[in-house]
Amino acid sequence: MSPRAGSAGPHTLAFVESPVQLLNVLEWAHSNALGTPEGSAPAPGAGLTLVVLSPTDPMTRGQLRRMAELARDEGYAVRWEEARGGATAPFHTVGGLARLLRRARRIVMGDPFSRYVQLLLSITRARELVVVDDGTATMEFVAQLARGERLVRWHRRGGRPGVRDVLFAPVSGIARRRLTPTGRRSVEVFSSMPIDSAPDGVRITSNDFSWTRARFGPPRITKGADLVGTSLVETGVVDPDRYLEAVQALSKAHGATRYFAHRRESVEKLHRLAVETGLEIVRPDLPLELIARRGPIGRTILSFPSTVVHTLPLALAGTEVRVAVCDIDPTWLTQNASPRAQGFLSGVTGTARDVHRLSAVSAAL
Structure with missing residues:
Protein backbone atom coordinates (compact mmCIF):
# COMPACT_ATOMS: atom_id res chain seq x y z
CA MET A 1 0.00 0.00 0.00
CA SER A 2 2.92 2.34 0.61
CA PRO A 3 6.52 2.99 -0.38
CA ARG A 4 9.19 0.94 1.30
CA ALA A 5 12.40 2.44 2.55
CA GLY A 6 15.52 1.98 0.49
CA SER A 7 18.34 -0.39 1.34
CA ALA A 8 20.06 2.18 3.50
CA GLY A 9 16.93 2.66 5.59
CA PRO A 10 15.27 5.94 6.47
CA HIS A 11 17.03 8.63 8.46
CA THR A 12 13.97 8.90 10.75
CA LEU A 13 11.31 6.31 11.60
CA ALA A 14 8.06 7.49 13.17
CA PHE A 15 5.63 5.05 14.81
CA VAL A 16 2.00 6.09 15.19
CA GLU A 17 -1.14 4.28 16.36
CA SER A 18 -3.71 7.08 16.26
CA PRO A 19 -4.68 9.96 13.95
CA VAL A 20 -3.64 12.58 16.52
CA GLN A 21 -0.20 11.02 16.84
CA LEU A 22 0.20 11.15 13.06
CA LEU A 23 -0.93 14.78 13.01
CA ASN A 24 1.65 15.66 15.64
CA VAL A 25 4.41 13.89 13.71
CA LEU A 26 3.51 16.10 10.74
CA GLU A 27 3.67 19.14 13.02
CA TRP A 28 7.07 18.03 14.33
CA ALA A 29 8.39 17.41 10.81
CA HIS A 30 7.12 20.83 9.70
CA SER A 31 8.83 22.54 12.64
CA ASN A 32 12.07 20.76 11.70
CA ALA A 33 11.72 21.64 7.99
CA LEU A 34 11.58 17.99 6.93
CA GLY A 35 8.65 18.57 4.58
CA THR A 36 8.43 19.21 0.87
CA PRO A 37 7.45 22.64 -0.46
CA GLU A 38 3.96 22.60 -1.93
CA GLY A 39 3.96 21.69 -5.63
CA SER A 40 7.53 20.36 -5.66
CA ALA A 41 8.86 16.82 -5.91
CA PRO A 42 9.55 14.87 -2.71
CA ALA A 43 12.90 15.87 -1.26
CA PRO A 44 15.25 12.87 -1.20
CA GLY A 45 16.89 14.19 1.95
CA ALA A 46 13.68 14.33 3.93
CA GLY A 47 14.34 10.79 5.13
CA LEU A 48 11.16 10.36 7.19
CA THR A 49 9.13 7.18 7.01
CA LEU A 50 5.87 7.02 8.95
CA VAL A 51 4.99 3.55 10.19
CA VAL A 52 1.30 3.13 11.03
CA LEU A 53 0.80 0.35 13.59
CA SER A 54 -2.82 -0.02 12.63
CA PRO A 55 -5.42 -0.69 15.35
CA THR A 56 -8.59 -2.70 14.75
CA ASP A 57 -11.16 0.01 15.55
CA PRO A 58 -12.87 1.04 12.28
CA MET A 59 -13.19 4.74 13.19
CA THR A 60 -9.52 5.02 14.10
CA ARG A 61 -8.45 3.14 10.98
CA GLY A 62 -10.54 5.44 8.78
CA GLN A 63 -9.03 8.59 10.30
CA LEU A 64 -5.55 7.10 10.04
CA ARG A 65 -6.02 6.40 6.32
CA ARG A 66 -7.07 10.02 5.75
CA MET A 67 -4.09 11.28 7.74
CA ALA A 68 -1.78 8.92 5.81
CA GLU A 69 -2.99 10.57 2.57
CA LEU A 70 -2.08 13.99 3.97
CA ALA A 71 1.36 12.69 4.95
CA ARG A 72 1.99 11.39 1.43
CA ASP A 73 0.88 14.75 0.04
CA GLU A 74 3.67 16.28 2.14
CA GLY A 75 6.19 13.98 0.44
CA TYR A 76 6.69 11.45 3.24
CA ALA A 77 6.78 7.68 2.87
CA VAL A 78 4.04 5.84 4.77
CA ARG A 79 4.26 2.19 5.69
CA TRP A 80 0.96 0.66 6.83
CA GLU A 81 1.33 -2.34 9.14
CA GLU A 82 -1.60 -4.60 10.06
CA ALA A 83 0.04 -4.84 13.45
CA ARG A 84 -2.97 -6.38 15.17
CA GLY A 85 -4.29 -8.58 12.38
CA GLY A 86 -4.15 -11.89 14.24
CA ALA A 87 -2.02 -13.78 16.75
CA THR A 88 1.07 -13.86 14.52
CA ALA A 89 0.80 -10.23 13.34
CA PRO A 90 3.13 -8.77 16.02
CA PHE A 91 5.89 -11.25 15.09
CA HIS A 92 5.60 -10.38 11.39
CA THR A 93 5.46 -6.64 12.13
CA VAL A 94 8.43 -6.56 14.48
CA GLY A 95 10.43 -8.92 12.28
CA GLY A 96 9.75 -6.81 9.20
CA LEU A 97 10.79 -3.61 10.97
CA ALA A 98 13.88 -4.92 12.80
CA ARG A 99 16.37 -3.99 10.06
CA LEU A 100 14.96 -0.47 9.68
CA LEU A 101 14.96 -0.03 13.46
CA ARG A 102 18.64 -0.90 13.71
CA ARG A 103 19.59 1.49 10.89
CA ALA A 104 17.46 4.51 11.80
CA ARG A 105 19.30 7.43 13.43
CA ARG A 106 16.14 8.91 14.94
CA ILE A 107 12.94 7.33 16.28
CA VAL A 108 9.77 9.41 16.67
CA MET A 109 6.90 7.90 18.65
CA GLY A 110 3.42 9.01 19.58
CA ASP A 111 2.74 6.75 22.55
CA PRO A 112 5.57 5.71 24.88
CA PHE A 113 2.99 3.79 26.98
CA SER A 114 2.25 1.46 24.05
CA ARG A 115 3.58 -2.06 24.51
CA TYR A 116 4.20 -2.20 20.77
CA VAL A 117 6.34 0.94 20.87
CA GLN A 118 8.17 -0.24 23.98
CA LEU A 119 9.03 -3.51 22.24
CA LEU A 120 10.34 -1.63 19.21
CA LEU A 121 12.41 0.62 21.47
CA SER A 122 14.15 -2.45 22.86
CA ILE A 123 15.46 -3.19 19.35
CA THR A 124 16.55 0.21 18.07
CA ARG A 125 20.03 1.66 18.32
CA ALA A 126 18.89 5.20 17.46
CA ARG A 127 20.79 8.01 19.15
CA GLU A 128 17.84 10.43 18.96
CA LEU A 129 14.40 9.69 20.41
CA VAL A 130 11.44 12.03 20.01
CA VAL A 131 8.07 11.73 21.75
CA VAL A 132 5.24 13.68 20.13
CA ASP A 133 1.93 14.31 21.85
CA ASP A 134 -0.56 11.52 22.35
CA GLY A 135 -2.86 13.95 24.12
CA THR A 136 -2.81 14.67 27.83
CA ALA A 137 -0.97 11.38 28.46
CA THR A 138 2.22 13.23 27.52
CA MET A 139 2.01 15.20 30.76
CA GLU A 140 1.86 11.98 32.77
CA PHE A 141 4.68 10.39 30.74
CA VAL A 142 7.07 13.25 31.50
CA ALA A 143 6.13 13.19 35.20
CA GLN A 144 6.63 9.42 35.48
CA LEU A 145 9.95 9.61 33.65
CA ALA A 146 11.14 12.32 36.03
CA ARG A 147 10.17 10.18 39.05
CA GLY A 148 11.74 7.03 37.63
CA GLU A 149 8.42 5.17 37.76
CA ARG A 150 7.19 2.42 35.49
CA LEU A 151 5.22 3.75 32.54
CA VAL A 152 1.50 3.32 33.26
CA ARG A 153 -1.43 5.26 31.79
CA TRP A 154 -3.02 7.63 34.30
CA HIS A 155 -6.49 6.00 34.26
CA ARG A 156 -4.96 2.58 35.09
CA ARG A 157 -2.88 3.66 38.06
CA GLY A 158 -3.89 2.32 41.46
CA GLY A 159 -4.74 -1.23 40.39
CA ARG A 160 -2.58 -4.31 40.70
CA PRO A 161 -0.47 -5.16 37.66
CA GLY A 162 -2.01 -7.94 35.59
CA VAL A 163 -0.25 -11.07 34.37
CA ARG A 164 0.57 -9.42 31.03
CA ASP A 165 2.01 -6.40 32.89
CA VAL A 166 4.29 -8.65 34.92
CA LEU A 167 5.44 -10.62 31.87
CA PHE A 168 6.09 -7.44 29.91
CA ALA A 169 7.85 -5.64 32.77
CA PRO A 170 11.41 -6.36 31.53
CA VAL A 171 10.64 -4.89 28.09
CA SER A 172 8.92 -1.89 29.68
CA GLY A 173 11.95 -1.36 31.88
CA ILE A 174 14.26 -1.34 28.86
CA ALA A 175 12.00 1.19 27.13
CA ARG A 176 12.03 3.47 30.17
CA ARG A 177 15.84 3.34 30.26
CA ARG A 178 16.02 4.08 26.52
CA LEU A 179 13.80 7.11 27.09
CA THR A 180 16.20 8.42 29.72
CA PRO A 181 18.84 10.70 28.15
CA THR A 182 22.50 9.72 28.35
CA GLY A 183 25.70 11.14 26.95
CA ARG A 184 25.14 9.05 23.80
CA ARG A 185 21.37 9.39 23.43
CA SER A 186 19.13 12.48 23.28
CA VAL A 187 15.44 12.61 24.16
CA GLU A 188 13.03 15.30 22.95
CA VAL A 189 9.37 15.81 23.85
CA PHE A 190 7.45 17.78 21.22
CA SER A 191 4.28 18.96 22.91
CA SER A 192 1.45 21.47 23.04
CA MET A 193 0.75 20.39 26.63
CA PRO A 194 1.82 22.51 29.63
CA ILE A 195 4.98 20.80 30.89
CA ASP A 196 6.46 22.83 33.72
CA SER A 197 9.46 20.64 34.45
CA ALA A 198 11.21 17.85 32.66
CA PRO A 199 13.74 15.18 33.64
CA ASP A 200 17.37 16.20 33.39
CA GLY A 201 18.51 16.13 29.79
CA VAL A 202 15.02 15.88 28.21
CA ARG A 203 14.49 18.69 25.72
CA ILE A 204 10.96 20.13 25.56
CA THR A 205 9.97 21.81 22.29
CA SER A 206 6.69 23.54 21.61
CA ASN A 207 4.02 22.39 19.16
CA ASP A 208 2.04 25.46 18.09
CA PHE A 209 0.13 23.73 15.24
CA SER A 210 1.81 25.89 12.61
CA TRP A 211 1.43 23.15 9.95
CA THR A 212 -2.31 22.91 10.60
CA ARG A 213 -2.77 26.69 10.41
CA ALA A 214 -0.69 26.91 7.24
CA ARG A 215 -2.58 24.13 5.44
CA PHE A 216 -6.18 24.73 6.53
Whole structure:
Protein backbone atom coordinates (compact mmCIF):
# COMPACT_ATOMS: atom_id res chain seq x y z
CA MET A 1 0.00 0.00 0.00
CA SER A 2 2.92 2.34 0.61
CA PRO A 3 6.52 2.99 -0.38
CA ARG A 4 9.19 0.94 1.30
CA ALA A 5 12.40 2.44 2.55
CA GLY A 6 15.52 1.98 0.49
CA SER A 7 18.34 -0.39 1.34
CA ALA A 8 20.06 2.18 3.50
CA GLY A 9 16.93 2.66 5.59
CA PRO A 10 15.27 5.94 6.47
CA HIS A 11 17.03 8.63 8.46
CA THR A 12 13.97 8.90 10.75
CA LEU A 13 11.31 6.31 11.60
CA ALA A 14 8.06 7.49 13.17
CA PHE A 15 5.63 5.05 14.81
CA VAL A 16 2.00 6.09 15.19
CA GLU A 17 -1.14 4.28 16.36
CA SER A 18 -3.71 7.08 16.26
CA PRO A 19 -4.68 9.96 13.95
CA VAL A 20 -3.64 12.58 16.52
CA GLN A 21 -0.20 11.02 16.84
CA LEU A 22 0.20 11.15 13.06
CA LEU A 23 -0.93 14.78 13.01
CA ASN A 24 1.65 15.66 15.64
CA VAL A 25 4.41 13.89 13.71
CA LEU A 26 3.51 16.10 10.74
CA GLU A 27 3.67 19.14 13.02
CA TRP A 28 7.07 18.03 14.33
CA ALA A 29 8.39 17.41 10.81
CA HIS A 30 7.12 20.83 9.70
CA SER A 31 8.83 22.54 12.64
CA ASN A 32 12.07 20.76 11.70
CA ALA A 33 11.72 21.64 7.99
CA LEU A 34 11.58 17.99 6.93
CA GLY A 35 8.65 18.57 4.58
CA THR A 36 8.43 19.21 0.87
CA PRO A 37 7.45 22.64 -0.46
CA GLU A 38 3.96 22.60 -1.93
CA GLY A 39 3.96 21.69 -5.63
CA SER A 40 7.53 20.36 -5.66
CA ALA A 41 8.86 16.82 -5.91
CA PRO A 42 9.55 14.87 -2.71
CA ALA A 43 12.90 15.87 -1.26
CA PRO A 44 15.25 12.87 -1.20
CA GLY A 45 16.89 14.19 1.95
CA ALA A 46 13.68 14.33 3.93
CA GLY A 47 14.34 10.79 5.13
CA LEU A 48 11.16 10.36 7.19
CA THR A 49 9.13 7.18 7.01
CA LEU A 50 5.87 7.02 8.95
CA VAL A 51 4.99 3.55 10.19
CA VAL A 52 1.30 3.13 11.03
CA LEU A 53 0.80 0.35 13.59
CA SER A 54 -2.82 -0.02 12.63
CA PRO A 55 -5.42 -0.69 15.35
CA THR A 56 -8.59 -2.70 14.75
CA ASP A 57 -11.16 0.01 15.55
CA PRO A 58 -12.87 1.04 12.28
CA MET A 59 -13.19 4.74 13.19
CA THR A 60 -9.52 5.02 14.10
CA ARG A 61 -8.45 3.14 10.98
CA GLY A 62 -10.54 5.44 8.78
CA GLN A 63 -9.03 8.59 10.30
CA LEU A 64 -5.55 7.10 10.04
CA ARG A 65 -6.02 6.40 6.32
CA ARG A 66 -7.07 10.02 5.75
CA MET A 67 -4.09 11.28 7.74
CA ALA A 68 -1.78 8.92 5.81
CA GLU A 69 -2.99 10.57 2.57
CA LEU A 70 -2.08 13.99 3.97
CA ALA A 71 1.36 12.69 4.95
CA ARG A 72 1.99 11.39 1.43
CA ASP A 73 0.88 14.75 0.04
CA GLU A 74 3.67 16.28 2.14
CA GLY A 75 6.19 13.98 0.44
CA TYR A 76 6.69 11.45 3.24
CA ALA A 77 6.78 7.68 2.87
CA VAL A 78 4.04 5.84 4.77
CA ARG A 79 4.26 2.19 5.69
CA TRP A 80 0.96 0.66 6.83
CA GLU A 81 1.33 -2.34 9.14
CA GLU A 82 -1.60 -4.60 10.06
CA ALA A 83 0.04 -4.84 13.45
CA ARG A 84 -2.97 -6.38 15.17
CA GLY A 85 -4.29 -8.58 12.38
CA GLY A 86 -4.15 -11.89 14.24
CA ALA A 87 -2.02 -13.78 16.75
CA THR A 88 1.07 -13.86 14.52
CA ALA A 89 0.80 -10.23 13.34
CA PRO A 90 3.13 -8.77 16.02
CA PHE A 91 5.89 -11.25 15.09
CA HIS A 92 5.60 -10.38 11.39
CA THR A 93 5.46 -6.64 12.13
CA VAL A 94 8.43 -6.56 14.48
CA GLY A 95 10.43 -8.92 12.28
CA GLY A 96 9.75 -6.81 9.20
CA LEU A 97 10.79 -3.61 10.97
CA ALA A 98 13.88 -4.92 12.80
CA ARG A 99 16.37 -3.99 10.06
CA LEU A 100 14.96 -0.47 9.68
CA LEU A 101 14.96 -0.03 13.46
CA ARG A 102 18.64 -0.90 13.71
CA ARG A 103 19.59 1.49 10.89
CA ALA A 104 17.46 4.51 11.80
CA ARG A 105 19.30 7.43 13.43
CA ARG A 106 16.14 8.91 14.94
CA ILE A 107 12.94 7.33 16.28
CA VAL A 108 9.77 9.41 16.67
CA MET A 109 6.90 7.90 18.65
CA GLY A 110 3.42 9.01 19.58
CA ASP A 111 2.74 6.75 22.55
CA PRO A 112 5.57 5.71 24.88
CA PHE A 113 2.99 3.79 26.98
CA SER A 114 2.25 1.46 24.05
CA ARG A 115 3.58 -2.06 24.51
CA TYR A 116 4.20 -2.20 20.77
CA VAL A 117 6.34 0.94 20.87
CA GLN A 118 8.17 -0.24 23.98
CA LEU A 119 9.03 -3.51 22.24
CA LEU A 120 10.34 -1.63 19.21
CA LEU A 121 12.41 0.62 21.47
CA SER A 122 14.15 -2.45 22.86
CA ILE A 123 15.46 -3.19 19.35
CA THR A 124 16.55 0.21 18.07
CA ARG A 125 20.03 1.66 18.32
CA ALA A 126 18.89 5.20 17.46
CA ARG A 127 20.79 8.01 19.15
CA GLU A 128 17.84 10.43 18.96
CA LEU A 129 14.40 9.69 20.41
CA VAL A 130 11.44 12.03 20.01
CA VAL A 131 8.07 11.73 21.75
CA VAL A 132 5.24 13.68 20.13
CA ASP A 133 1.93 14.31 21.85
CA ASP A 134 -0.56 11.52 22.35
CA GLY A 135 -2.86 13.95 24.12
CA THR A 136 -2.81 14.67 27.83
CA ALA A 137 -0.97 11.38 28.46
CA THR A 138 2.22 13.23 27.52
CA MET A 139 2.01 15.20 30.76
CA GLU A 140 1.86 11.98 32.77
CA PHE A 141 4.68 10.39 30.74
CA VAL A 142 7.07 13.25 31.50
CA ALA A 143 6.13 13.19 35.20
CA GLN A 144 6.63 9.42 35.48
CA LEU A 145 9.95 9.61 33.65
CA ALA A 146 11.14 12.32 36.03
CA ARG A 147 10.17 10.18 39.05
CA GLY A 148 11.74 7.03 37.63
CA GLU A 149 8.42 5.17 37.76
CA ARG A 150 7.19 2.42 35.49
CA LEU A 151 5.22 3.75 32.54
CA VAL A 152 1.50 3.32 33.26
CA ARG A 153 -1.43 5.26 31.79
CA TRP A 154 -3.02 7.63 34.30
CA HIS A 155 -6.49 6.00 34.26
CA ARG A 156 -4.96 2.58 35.09
CA ARG A 157 -2.88 3.66 38.06
CA GLY A 158 -3.89 2.32 41.46
CA GLY A 159 -4.74 -1.23 40.39
CA ARG A 160 -2.58 -4.31 40.70
CA PRO A 161 -0.47 -5.16 37.66
CA GLY A 162 -2.01 -7.94 35.59
CA VAL A 163 -0.25 -11.07 34.37
CA ARG A 164 0.57 -9.42 31.03
CA ASP A 165 2.01 -6.40 32.89
CA VAL A 166 4.29 -8.65 34.92
CA LEU A 167 5.44 -10.62 31.87
CA PHE A 168 6.09 -7.44 29.91
CA ALA A 169 7.85 -5.64 32.77
CA PRO A 170 11.41 -6.36 31.53
CA VAL A 171 10.64 -4.89 28.09
CA SER A 172 8.92 -1.89 29.68
CA GLY A 173 11.95 -1.36 31.88
CA ILE A 174 14.26 -1.34 28.86
CA ALA A 175 12.00 1.19 27.13
CA ARG A 176 12.03 3.47 30.17
CA ARG A 177 15.84 3.34 30.26
CA ARG A 178 16.02 4.08 26.52
CA LEU A 179 13.80 7.11 27.09
CA THR A 180 16.20 8.42 29.72
CA PRO A 181 18.84 10.70 28.15
CA THR A 182 22.50 9.72 28.35
CA GLY A 183 25.70 11.14 26.95
CA ARG A 184 25.14 9.05 23.80
CA ARG A 185 21.37 9.39 23.43
CA SER A 186 19.13 12.48 23.28
CA VAL A 187 15.44 12.61 24.16
CA GLU A 188 13.03 15.30 22.95
CA VAL A 189 9.37 15.81 23.85
CA PHE A 190 7.45 17.78 21.22
CA SER A 191 4.28 18.96 22.91
CA SER A 192 1.45 21.47 23.04
CA MET A 193 0.75 20.39 26.63
CA PRO A 194 1.82 22.51 29.63
CA ILE A 195 4.98 20.80 30.89
CA ASP A 196 6.46 22.83 33.72
CA SER A 197 9.46 20.64 34.45
CA ALA A 198 11.21 17.85 32.66
CA PRO A 199 13.74 15.18 33.64
CA ASP A 200 17.37 16.20 33.39
CA GLY A 201 18.51 16.13 29.79
CA VAL A 202 15.02 15.88 28.21
CA ARG A 203 14.49 18.69 25.72
CA ILE A 204 10.96 20.13 25.56
CA THR A 205 9.97 21.81 22.29
CA SER A 206 6.69 23.54 21.61
CA ASN A 207 4.02 22.39 19.16
CA ASP A 208 2.04 25.46 18.09
CA PHE A 209 0.13 23.73 15.24
CA SER A 210 1.81 25.89 12.61
CA TRP A 211 1.43 23.15 9.95
CA THR A 212 -2.31 22.91 10.60
CA ARG A 213 -2.77 26.69 10.41
CA ALA A 214 -0.69 26.91 7.24
CA ARG A 215 -2.58 24.13 5.44
CA PHE A 216 -6.18 24.73 6.53
CA GLY A 217 -8.57 27.60 7.12
CA PRO A 218 -9.35 30.08 8.38
CA PRO A 219 -12.73 28.46 9.07
CA ARG A 220 -16.24 29.76 8.53
CA ILE A 221 -17.66 30.42 12.00
CA THR A 222 -21.32 29.77 12.81
CA LYS A 223 -23.35 31.55 15.47
CA GLY A 224 -24.05 28.50 17.64
CA ALA A 225 -22.02 26.20 19.88
CA ASP A 226 -20.49 22.78 19.25
CA LEU A 227 -19.79 20.17 21.93
CA VAL A 228 -16.77 17.88 21.89
CA GLY A 229 -17.23 14.30 23.10
CA THR A 230 -14.90 12.34 25.33
CA SER A 231 -14.09 8.67 25.87
CA LEU A 232 -14.00 8.97 29.68
CA VAL A 233 -17.04 6.67 29.86
CA GLU A 234 -15.35 4.06 27.65
CA THR A 235 -12.19 4.12 29.80
CA GLY A 236 -14.27 3.49 32.93
CA VAL A 237 -13.60 6.87 34.54
CA VAL A 238 -17.03 8.57 34.28
CA ASP A 239 -20.46 7.04 34.89
CA PRO A 240 -22.48 6.89 31.62
CA ASP A 241 -25.72 8.24 33.15
CA ARG A 242 -23.95 11.20 34.77
CA TYR A 243 -22.17 11.91 31.49
CA LEU A 244 -25.42 11.96 29.52
CA GLU A 245 -27.00 14.31 32.06
CA ALA A 246 -23.99 16.63 31.86
CA VAL A 247 -24.15 16.72 28.06
CA GLN A 248 -27.86 17.53 28.24
CA ALA A 249 -27.27 20.37 30.69
CA LEU A 250 -24.33 21.84 28.76
CA SER A 251 -26.06 21.73 25.38
CA LYS A 252 -29.21 23.32 26.80
CA ALA A 253 -27.34 26.06 28.67
CA HIS A 254 -25.18 27.06 25.69
CA GLY A 255 -27.42 26.25 22.74
CA ALA A 256 -25.19 23.52 21.31
CA THR A 257 -26.57 21.69 18.28
CA ARG A 258 -23.70 19.40 17.24
CA TYR A 259 -21.74 16.78 19.18
CA PHE A 260 -18.33 15.85 17.74
CA ALA A 261 -17.80 12.25 18.82
CA HIS A 262 -14.47 10.96 20.05
CA ARG A 263 -13.28 8.12 17.86
CA ARG A 264 -13.43 5.69 20.82
CA GLU A 265 -17.02 6.46 21.82
CA SER A 266 -19.34 3.47 21.48
CA VAL A 267 -22.17 3.34 18.96
CA GLU A 268 -24.65 2.53 21.74
CA LYS A 269 -23.67 5.58 23.80
CA LEU A 270 -23.81 7.89 20.80
CA HIS A 271 -27.26 6.59 19.82
CA ARG A 272 -28.52 7.25 23.33
CA LEU A 273 -27.05 10.77 23.27
CA ALA A 274 -28.76 11.52 19.96
CA VAL A 275 -32.14 10.24 21.14
CA GLU A 276 -32.13 11.86 24.60
CA THR A 277 -30.41 15.19 23.82
CA GLY A 278 -31.46 15.87 20.23
CA LEU A 279 -27.87 16.74 19.31
CA GLU A 280 -26.59 16.02 15.82
CA ILE A 281 -23.84 13.40 16.25
CA VAL A 282 -20.85 14.05 14.01
CA ARG A 283 -18.19 11.37 13.60
CA PRO A 284 -15.17 13.26 12.20
CA ASP A 285 -12.98 11.67 9.54
CA LEU A 286 -9.95 13.66 10.71
CA PRO A 287 -8.64 14.87 14.09
CA LEU A 288 -10.80 17.66 15.51
CA GLU A 289 -8.00 20.23 15.19
CA LEU A 290 -8.20 19.84 11.39
CA ILE A 291 -12.00 19.65 11.32
CA ALA A 292 -12.27 22.87 13.34
CA ARG A 293 -9.65 24.64 11.25
CA ARG A 294 -11.42 23.73 8.00
CA GLY A 295 -14.85 24.69 9.40
CA PRO A 296 -17.63 25.42 9.60
CA ILE A 297 -17.30 25.50 13.38
CA GLY A 298 -19.35 27.03 16.17
CA ARG A 299 -18.35 30.34 17.73
CA THR A 300 -18.12 28.47 21.05
CA ILE A 301 -16.62 24.98 21.43
CA LEU A 302 -17.62 23.20 24.65
CA SER A 303 -15.45 20.42 26.02
CA PHE A 304 -14.85 18.33 29.09
CA PRO A 305 -11.21 18.00 30.28
CA SER A 306 -9.30 16.55 27.33
CA THR A 307 -6.47 17.21 24.95
CA VAL A 308 -8.52 19.57 22.78
CA VAL A 309 -8.73 22.25 25.49
CA HIS A 310 -4.98 22.66 24.92
CA THR A 311 -4.78 22.08 21.16
CA LEU A 312 -7.86 23.84 19.76
CA PRO A 313 -6.85 27.35 20.98
CA LEU A 314 -3.55 26.86 19.13
CA ALA A 315 -5.09 25.47 15.95
CA LEU A 316 -7.73 28.24 15.97
CA ALA A 317 -5.38 31.08 16.87
CA GLY A 318 -6.39 34.29 15.13
CA THR A 319 -10.06 33.33 14.83
CA GLU A 320 -13.00 34.43 16.97
CA VAL A 321 -13.76 30.91 18.24
CA ARG A 322 -13.94 30.55 22.02
CA VAL A 323 -13.07 27.24 23.71
CA ALA A 324 -14.86 26.57 27.00
CA VAL A 325 -14.09 23.64 29.30
CA CYS A 326 -16.46 22.12 31.86
CA ASP A 327 -14.99 20.57 34.99
CA ILE A 328 -15.72 16.96 35.89
CA ASP A 329 -17.79 16.78 39.08
CA PRO A 330 -16.36 14.16 41.50
CA THR A 331 -19.81 12.56 41.73
CA TRP A 332 -19.57 11.59 38.06
CA LEU A 333 -16.63 9.26 38.66
CA THR A 334 -17.17 5.50 38.75
CA GLN A 335 -16.16 3.32 41.69
CA ASN A 336 -13.46 1.81 39.46
CA ALA A 337 -11.90 5.14 38.55
CA SER A 338 -8.22 5.51 39.41
CA PRO A 339 -7.54 7.36 42.69
CA ARG A 340 -5.64 9.92 40.63
CA ALA A 341 -8.46 10.53 38.14
CA GLN A 342 -10.00 13.65 39.70
CA GLY A 343 -6.67 15.35 40.32
CA PHE A 344 -5.40 14.57 36.85
CA LEU A 345 -8.56 15.84 35.13
CA SER A 346 -8.56 18.99 37.25
CA GLY A 347 -4.95 19.55 36.24
CA VAL A 348 -5.84 19.18 32.57
CA THR A 349 -8.45 21.92 32.94
CA GLY A 350 -6.48 24.18 35.25
CA THR A 351 -3.39 24.28 33.05
CA ALA A 352 -5.25 25.01 29.80
CA ARG A 353 -4.39 28.38 28.27
CA ASP A 354 -6.76 30.67 26.38
CA VAL A 355 -9.91 28.79 27.41
CA HIS A 356 -13.00 29.85 29.33
CA ARG A 357 -13.48 27.66 32.40
CA LEU A 358 -17.00 26.51 33.27
CA SER A 359 -17.89 25.06 36.66
CA ALA A 360 -19.22 21.52 36.75
CA VAL A 361 -22.87 21.43 35.73
CA SER A 362 -24.01 19.15 38.55
CA ALA A 363 -26.21 21.90 40.02
CA ALA A 364 -28.22 21.99 36.82
CA LEU A 365 -28.73 18.24 36.65
